[in-house]
Amino acid sequence: xxxxxxxxxxxxxxxxxxxxxxxxxxxxxxxxxxxxxxxxxxxxxxxxxxxxxxxxxxxxxxxxxxxxxxxxxxxxxxxxxxxxxxxxxxxxxxxxxxxxxxxxxxxxxxxxxxxxxxxxxxxxxxxxxxxxxxxxxxxxxxxxxxxxxxxxxxxxxxxxxxxxxxxxxxxxxxxxxxxxxxxxxxxxxxxxxxxxxxxxxxxxxxxxxxxxxxxxxxxxxxxxxxxxxxxxxxxxxxxxxxxxxxxxxxxxxxx
Amino acid sequence: xxxxxxxxxxxxxxxxxxxxxxxxxxxxxxxxxxxxxxxxxxxxxxxxxxxxxxxxxxxxxxxxxxx
Numbered sequence: 001x002x003x004x005x006x007x008x009x010x011x012x013x014x015x016x017x018x019x020x021x022x023x024x025x026x027x028x029x030x031x032x033x034x035x036x037x038x039x040x041x042x043x044x045x046x047x048x049x050x051x052x053x054x055x056x057x058x059x060x061x062x063x064x065x066x067x068x069x070x071x072x073x074x075x076x077x078x079x080x081x082x083x084x085x086x087x088x089x090x091x092x093x094x095x096x097x098x099x100x101x102x103x104x105x106x107x108x109x110x111x112x113x114x115x116x117x118x119x120x121x122x123x124x125x126x127x128x129x130x131x132x133x134x135x136x137x138x139x140x141x142x143x144x145x146x147x148x149x150x151x152x153x154x155x156x157x158x159x160x161x162x163x164x165x166x167x168x169x170x171x172x173x174x175x176x177x178x179x180x181x182x183x184x185x186x187x188x189x190x191x192x193x194x195x196x197x198x199x200x201x202x203x204x205x206x207x208x209x210x211x212x213x214x215x216x217x218x219x220x221x222x223x224x225x226x227x228x229x230x231x232x233x234x235x236x237x238x239x240x241x242x243x244x245x246x247x248x249x250x251x252x253x254x255x
Numbered sequence: 256x257x258x259x260x261x262x263x264x265x266x267x268x269x270x271x272x273x274x275x276x277x278x279x280x281x282x283x284x285x286x287x288x289x290x291x292x293x294x295x296x297x298x299x300x301x302x303x304x305x306x307x308x309x310x311x312x313x314x315x316x317x318x319x320x321x322x
Contacts, residue, residue, distance in 0.1 A: 016322030026320075041321025044261045044314065045288055047281045056287055056318050071321050081296075085316055088289045088296045156322070183322075205322030 002201050004178055005094065005126035005147040007065055009036045012195070013225050014067065014180060016205025020214060023058055029208055029218035030059075039067045039096060039203065042082050061091060067128065069096040076115035083120050095120055096150065096182075096203075097129040106156040106183075110137050114144070121145045130182050135170040142175050149175055150182035150203060153194065157206045159186030162193055172198045188217075188224035195228025196236065259312045274302040277313070289316050 002009040015035040020026035030038065038059070046052065068086035073079035076099060083095040097116050101109030108130055114137075117129045126147045131137050133151040141149050151171050154160035161184060162168055172179050178200035185191050185204040194202050202225055211217035258265050258277075271280050274297060278284035290297045290305075291314040297305055307313065 017320040018322045019320065039322055040318040042289070042316050043319045045283065045286075045317045047260060047283065047315060050281055050283045050286070054286070054317065055320055066318070068318065069321055084296050085289050085291065085314075086318075088298055089287055089318070090299050091287065091318075203322070 002178060004128065007094070007126070009065070009201075010034075011036045011222075011225075012201040012229055013037075013191075013222055014039065014182075014201055014203035015208065015218070016203065017055055018205050018209060020209045023053060023055055025214050026055060026209070027058055028215045032215055033208070033218040033222050035064075035222075037065045037067050039069055039205070040086075041069055041071050042086050043072075065094065066092040067094050067096050068092055069098045069130075070116070071098045071100070073099050073116070074101070074109070074112075075099065076112045076119065079112070079116035080119050080123075083116075083125060084123070087125065093124075094126040094128060094147075097127060107152070108132055110134065113137075114140060117141055117146055118144055128180065133164055133167040133171060135167065135174050138171045138175050138179075142177050146177060148178040148180055148200070150180045152183035153181050153190065154184030156183045157210075158184050159207060159210075160184050161186050161190035162197075165193070165197065168194070168199070169197055188220040191221055192224040192228035192231070195225050196231045198232050201225075256309045258307065258310070261313075261315055272306060274305040274307060277307060278302065278315075281315075283315070287317055290314070291316070 002012050011034050013035045014037040016039045070079035070082040079099045099109045099112040100106050113129050117127050120127050128148045130150045138149045153162040180201040180203050181194040181199045182203040185207045191202045208214050208217045271277050274290050293312050
């Protein structure tokens with residue numbers, strides 16, 4: 001079970017809801033992924049086209065835990081306001097703190113992320129900050145009381161996978177709150193590797209929504225995350241430089 | 256009555272006196288919509304009682320797809 005604050009989840013896949021080709025494909029992808037946590041963004045409503053469908057209306061919101069993000073915020077203050085807006089919906093108590101410090105790389109601003117997380121913890125939110133893969137920052141966030149830390153594997157939407165497995169392993173080893181690898185996952189193998197390394201979950205969006213067949217990719221990600229987790233729990237063999245025979249050397253009928 | 260809704264100046268009938276009236280006016284009262292009036296974020300239960308008046312700055316936001 002994945003435990004985040006007062007919530008418990010069977011699935012270790014957190015799925016984003018952005019950029020799908022259409023709602024039908026998205027709904028099918030969400031179903032087959034068996035995710036229990038869906039991320040959303042908070043934006044102004046177009047009041048002149050209010051009849052436009054919204055993905056949230058297509059979901060049984062009882063079945064999913066909503067994880068709104070503070071995407072779009074460049075400062076702690078903006079992130080806190082967005083989080084409070086999200087909570088005022090009455091539909092959620094978790095928040096993905098996302099304070100972007102650089103529009104080209106979309107890497108998080110660590111100082112503003114810390115400030116926003118601190119403030120939101122005081123306000124009683126279950127706080128999951130999206131952070132860079134810095135173990136000291138992750139530890140600071142944990143000490144502050146954050147309910148999980150979500151280091152990026154590589155830049156958002158880049159699909160580059162885990163570009164610094166060493167840094168990620170430091171975070172996994174040195175924090176006791178759940179570590180959810182967020183951003184940069186491109187393929188099922190990337191997700192499996194994160195889980196084999198001991199991550200507690202994976203948050204991804206574009207890897208599924210941007211795949212040629214998002215529904216099939218959603219299933220692939222589900223299986224990869226399950227396989228990776230099982231592999232981690234099973235404990236892999238150490239790597240050796242030379243071969244070790246799997247078949248017995250005794251009783252051979254040759255020579 | 257003139258309001259500033261999501262950054263735009265908008266004229267609404269004088270009969271719109273509460274946040275609930277405003278949501279009904281825009282036909283979004285059945286939707287998940289979060290309301291901020293002059294910087295105050297409202298809980299859903301307070302939409303009915305919150306009065307609005309000329310010149311108020313109102314933000315109407317909702318959840319959209321995002322990662």
